[in-house]
Amino acid sequence: MQLSERIKPLEKNVFADMDTAKTEAISQGKKIIDLSLGSSDLPTSIHIIKTIEKSLSNPENHGYLLHGGTAEFRKIVANWYEKRFGVFIDWQTEVIPLIGCQEGTAHFPLAILNEGDYALLLDPGYPSHAGGIYLAGGKIYSMPLLAENNFLPIFNDIPQQILTQAKMMVLSYPHNPTTATASLDFFTSAVEFCKINNIILVHDFPYVDIVFDENQPPSILQVDSKKEISIEFFTFSKSYNMGGFRIGFAIGNPQLITALKQIKSIVDFNQYKGILEGAITALTSSQECVSETVKIYQERRDFLVTELNKIGWNVSIPNATLYVWAKLPEKWQKDSIKFCVELVKNTGVALSPGAGFGNNGEGYVRFALVKPPDILKEAIEKIAFFLNS
Ligand SMILES: Cc1ncc(COP(=O)(O)O)c(C=O)c1O
Known part of the structure; x- marks a missing residue:
């Protein structure tokens, strides 16, 4: 075989x-x-579990979901993001539910890369980032994360010949595994660099809430607020201890959201509606x-x-x-x-x-x-x- x-x-x-x-x-x-x-x-908190429990006995929840999930979920997500980061999000075109960040970040390169195109990835980094590039037939350029640079990549070290073949960059801060955080200034330089080099910017943001002595970690869309080149991935796994429920979402450039939706439309039928309802409870209740x-x-x-x-x-x-x-x-x-x-x-x-x-x-x-x-x-x-x- x-x-x-x-x-x-x-x-x-x-x-x-x-x-x-x-x-x-x-x-x-x-x-x-x-x-x-x-x-x-x-x-997982009991108020979230109760919502999911209640959904189980509702036969309306037992069928397939369309690929945008529910309008209510996308509205709540857009609202949550706007309140948190002060950037307007169009719930109709700029939000998509996911079966977790891993699913989203692994499928996304299929919508972006042609055979042999480069993706710029953090090294060390989360395994699904590289895995998604391999599945899409892309090549990886590793941006080394070194302690002496606070585990941030040095964009100017990327060779010009790689940049001309690069179509996407994946960042993820707070960072797994190094635990490093990134500032808004760093994201500003990342967005500028990607715009100049015509590169799509992906930010995997599962630890948005898991911060200790610092202020709120920045979102890439605070810099690219017109969503010209960026897409950001979020999950309920970490903030709400819902890893097993498999629920997340992406927010970003409408063309990128549509492209991801098209890939997903032949791969999955979205998350179970009751779990989307649990996620709505998570975002709209006390934190x-x-x-x-x-x-x-x-x-x-x-x-x-x-x-x-x-x-x-x-x-x-x-x-x-x-x-x-x-x-x-x-x-x-x-x-x-x-x-x-x-x-x-x-x-x-x-x-x-x-x-x-x-x-x-x-x-x-x-x-x-x-x-x-x-x-x-x-x-x-x-x-x-x-x-x-
Ligand atoms: C950077 C990163 N992305 C994605 C994931 C997976 O998140 P999810 O449970 O939403 O698939 C993790 C989990 O550890 C992670 O650290």
């Missing part, structure tokens, strides 16, 4: 190797403390549940960073996201995958190897703050034992 060429880059998957190591650890009777996935352990979630992540962040420092692993304190991006001790600098595989096999503690997010992630591991402090403490004791043995 011969499979397509385009699937080849997807065959090598660090996270699958981690899964195998986890399974092996379980088979040896180890208790797994899984800090490798950014999947929240916190429950107390979001503040509570952020507070919990902040406490876990403080706890984890302090305890890691106590065992001699000095990591800096993140301002955003539900991760800690930790530079590995000297001995493991060159092989984050080996570190994570050995760690989970020996201790049951699962972290994400930095190399899984791109070449520039090597030398780091990512902790997800998805367990309470007592479990984080147990994990750190096991890590300390592993590092000293």
Whole structure:
């Protein structure tokens, strides 16, 4: 059997190797403390669940949805964005519901790239960004994110010959995995750069609410308020602990929204209407549940960073996201995958190897703050034992 060429880059998957190591650890009777996935352990708020529950018994919700979802959902989203960022959004042409940011960002390149066109991606970056480019037959130019540049790309380092073949750039701040944040000035330079070079600008923005000591992180559409070249992706997974429900949306340039809708119209039939209704409840109710979630992540962040420092692993304190991006001790600098595989096999503690997010992630591991402090403490004791043995 011969499979397509385009699937080849997807065959090598660090996270699958981690899964195998986890399974092996379980088979040896180890208790797994899984800090490798950014999947929240916190429950979806009861008022959101109640809306979804109620929708289940309404037969009107049981059929297919059209690809714009419901007008009500798009109106609420446009309203939410306008209130939050002060930019007018046309709910009829500039909003589309998604089955999560991952689905949206992975399908979007199919609407943009021809075979061999370049996409400019952050390295390290979220795997669906690269995966979507591979599926669309595009080529990737990696923009290195280095600690000395605050994990922001340097646009002027991109070679001219790449720029002439580049059709899209993907940014994502607050950033997974490095936890870096970007300023409005940085976004202004990104929009200018993309306009000059005729490049479509994608901003994946799942951590819009998950920020600690800072003000509201900026949106790309605050700079490109006429939506000339940009599209921004949002999700309910992080703010409302709704990862399993698979619901998000994109806002942006109407031509890009229509193009994404056309791709999706042959791939899926949209999210279940009851979940759209739950998402409406999420956006229109008190945001107390979001503040509570952020507070919990902040406490876990403080706890984890302090305890890691106590065992001699000095990591800096993140301002955003539900991760800690930790530079590995000297001995493991060159092989984050080996570190994570050995760690989970020996201790049951699962972290994400930095190399899984791109070449520039090597030398780091990512902790997800998805367990309470007592479990984080147990994990750190096991890590300390592993590092000293
Ligand atoms: C940058 C980024 N994009 C997308 C996703 C996936 O979001 P969703 O659950 O909406 O698909 C994540 C989740 O960790 C993420 O970090």
